Amino acid sequence: MRSVAIGIFPGVQALDVAGPVDVFAETNNFVPSKDAYKITLVSSEAGAVRASNGTRLFADLSCEDARERYDTALVAGGPGLPVEAPDASLLGWLIHVAAKCERYGSICTGSFALGHAGLLDERHVTTHWQNAPQLAQQFPRAKVELDRIYIRDERLVTSAGVTAGIDVALALVAEDHGPQVSLAVAKRLVVFAQRRGGQSQFSPYLSAPVDETSPVSRVQAYVMEHVGAPLSVGKLAEVASMSERNFARTFVGLAGMTPHEFVERARVDAARNALESSDKPLKAVAYDCGFGTADRMRLVFTRRLGVSPNSYRTSFRKIS
Numbered sequence: 001m002r003s004v005a006i007g008i009f010p011g012v013q014a015l016d017v018a019g020p021v022d023v024f025a026e027t028n029n030f031v032p033s034k035d036a037y038k039i040t041l042v043s044s045e046a047g048a049v050r051a052s053n054g055t056r057l058f059a060d061l062s063c064e065d066a067r068e069r070y071d072t073a074l075v076a077g078g079p080g081l082p083v084e085a086p087d088a089s090l091l092g093w094l095i096h097v098a099a100k101c102e103r104y105g106s107i108c109t110g111s112f113a114l115g116h117a118g119l120l121d122e123r124h125v126t127t128h129w130q131n132a133p134q135l136a137q138q139f140p141r142a143k144v145e146l147d148r149i150y151i152r153d154e155r156l157v158t159s160a161g162v163t164a165g166i167d168v169a170l171a172l173v174a175e176d177h178g179p180q181v182s183l184a185v186a187k188r189l190v191v192f193a194q195r196r197g198g199q200s201q202f203s204p205y206l207s208a209p210v211d212e213t214s215p216v217s218r219v220q221a222y223v224m225e226h227v228g229a230p231l232s233v234g235k236l237a238e239v240a241s242m243s244e245r246n247f248a249r250t251f252v253g254l255a256g257m258t259p260h261e262f263v264e265r266a267r268v269d270a271a272r273n274a275l276e277s278s279d280k281p282l283k284a285v286a287y288d289c290g291f292g293t294a295d296r297m298r299l300v301f302t303r304r305l306g307v308s309p310n311s312y313r314t315s316f317r318k319i320s
Helices: 014-027 088-100 110-116 132-138 164-177 179-189 215-225 233-240 244-255 259-277 282-288 294-305 309-316
Strands: 002-007 037-043 047-050 056-059 072-075 103-106 150-153 156-159
Touching (some): 002 014, 014 164, 014 179, 088 103, 103 110, 150 164, 156 164, 164 179, 215 259, 233 259
Antiparallel strands (some): 150 156
16 A cells, blocks of 8 residues: 655644545545555644644654654644744654655645755745745745745655645645546546646735835736736836836835736736636737737746646636
């Protein structure tokens, strides 16, 4: 059997655990028993563990007893992880199993536990978009990418927020048993089958300043409403009624990115929506979303999402 261990702790996000567990458990209905998953929940102490939503999960083994070699070892996330490091025994367990297992990783903010265990150094990783800047600051040797559902870097796999745990579990099932089994499981669970790691996890709107009356917020709204128009720094500074130099400095300070970065994200987001919801030719989508040409849009998509616009449409086209 294929062994899967998931590290949990008091305050864990229940869905970070239940989502992947259900994917692996449901897979067992589609594969021979010799290839089925044996799932073990591990915590500092065996027994009941209260999740952040108040429900109680049950840890099969303590970290001290869960010393075997697992095929896959994951650690779930929780709202408290970005604030406080997990128990030392859980960190020690992660270090131990990561050295022995075929693949290891995290779900959502479980990435912080991996960071405290020293397992993110020099690795391309992701986490929930809201916590990604803190992850990058707290663990500067990690190569944090905000715009991915999940990332596989050799044996390490990290995923974005909450339901992305389902996506990464489906991806691991596809590795183990092939895409048809993964698709069958996704259909059984009535979930999207399956979002690739390259799909963006957030809209540019999520990076808007808190003060909606600020010039930067006004510029962001203008960009979203005129995404296909020429959007030079000079034009955006004019919208903000500021000098170019002052505008660029203020925008970075409030939005956490350059005006060019925001415009490009907005155009990618608009193109994603168009590709998901329409049959427009790629060149028309590229023109409408401000890229100018399909080739330019393809370069930006490949750099930002890891997939071409055509592949993105094939994967995420909405069926009416």
